[in-house]
Amino acid sequence: MSTMKDFRRVADEVRNWGRWGSADELGTLNFITADKVAEGASLAKQGKVFPLGVDFGSSGPQGAFKFRQNPVHVMTVDGGDAEALVKYCTDWDINSVGQELSGFFAGEDNPFRFNDDMIIMPLQAATQWDALSHVYYEDKLYNNFPADSVTSLGAKHCGIDKVDGKGITSRGVLLDVVRHRGAELYLEHGQTITPAELDDVAKAQGVTVRRGDVVLVRTGWWARFLTTGAGSEPGAGLDWSCASWLHDHEVAAVASDNLMVEDPISAVEGTFLPMHMLCLRDMGLMLGEYWDLNALAADCAADGIYEFQLIAPPLRVTGAVGSPVNPIAIK
Structure with missing residues (x-):
């Protein structure tokens, strides 16, 4: 178990406040340059389209959570x-x-x-992006904006509407941890994904994670949900230390097929979802949750190509702290 002292050390190391100026509200999406957008578009070579969104309906994953209901x-x-x-x-x-x-x-x-x-519906009822204003601690949002700037009228700073002009289209990279481990369908809870394993998966797949990429991590949680319908059932996720890995690789955003991206059981004493705090509040890195990666993963395994064009713009909901999305991967 790590301590808050460990957490604060990592927070200082990954914090991007002021990196793109004191008024910045995009965070690591700044890594998606015009050249990066063009690189992503160049990967659409076969004309194969993979929708990565799930159904927005009464049988969705949110019914188990009292503060969020299904659509x-x-x-x-x-x-x-x-x-x-x-x-x-x-x-x-x-x-x-x-x-x-x-x-x-x-x-x-x-x-x-x-x-x-x-x-x-809640804006984060199914496949969605967390805006940078979604999570904070010690009264500060990303880039030192005050947390009380999020009011009943919405987020004055770091709302999802600030992202829309960026579009969120880039080179996408799938890291299929399920297939790498040889799991039949999904990873059991407690099988936390470490930075070293992310490197191992990338190496085994013959893909390199580069600046401005959007990384998709497959844990198999969504495949299990389709079988069990248990929306609150915990599953494997990223260890909180993966925030440093994402920072070192200068990733633009990260998304997963599970409900929190990270492991829901905190490995930092006295905290809940420490990677959310590091990514959203300190790094300015958006998180995507409840993405369906099954069909894309099967195709990547079949042709050995784990990079693709990813198009995943949020809805321009003024002042919202999250947004539904129907992301698309094109190969």
């Missing part, structure tokens, strides 16, 4: 409403543009009908 999908207009709309809504108008919709649905000779819906 609620509600139809506001559907086929059963068609006749009612024709009968009762012929006097609708749009005052903002000064156009009347009288007769919009009127008459059996008008074939137009429509469906409409809405969704209510």
Whole structure:
């Protein structure tokens, strides 16, 4: 078990505050330069597309957590409403543009009908990015911004909306720890992934992690969830010391197929999710959770190519501390 003294030493070593200026709110996404974007695009050679997002629905992984619920999908207009709309809504108008919709649905000779819906959900209900404002400690966000700048109105600093212009498209690298260990489906909890093992996996796969890459780590947690439906069941994750590995490799972001990226049981005495604190608050490195890496991993194993173009922009939700995403890998 490591101590808070160990944690603070690493925090001092990996902290990127001021590296890109005192006003910076992008953190390690600054490693994604125009050349890096072009490098990622050059890897789309076969035209194979791998969606890495999971379903946003009532059977998702968040139902077990009381402060987050699974998405609620509600139809506001559907086929059963068609006749009612024709009968009762012929006097609708749009005052903002000064156009009347009288007769919009009127008459059996008008074939137009429509469906409409809405969704209510936490922004981190399934496949998502953690914004840099998601986690903090000692009253400071990334780059020394005050934690109380996140209010009921949203995050004034380091919100997910600050990321949108960057796009998050780069060279992606998959590190398939499940296959490297020879596991049948997933890694058991307690089988923590260390920096040395990340190096071993990369070497075995013949891939090099470089500045500006987005690293995807496969633990098999999502494959197990599809079998068990147990959203709160812990699984293997990165050891907190992997923050130093990510810092040394100048990685732009990291994502995994599990629920927290790191091991949910802290290896630092007196803390919870120490790697979250180091990555989001000190490094300015975003974390992606609940990514489905199964199909991509199978293809990478088949052709031996573990690099690809990754496209994973968040939604531009003003002041949000996280965002749903449907990332895509292209080979």
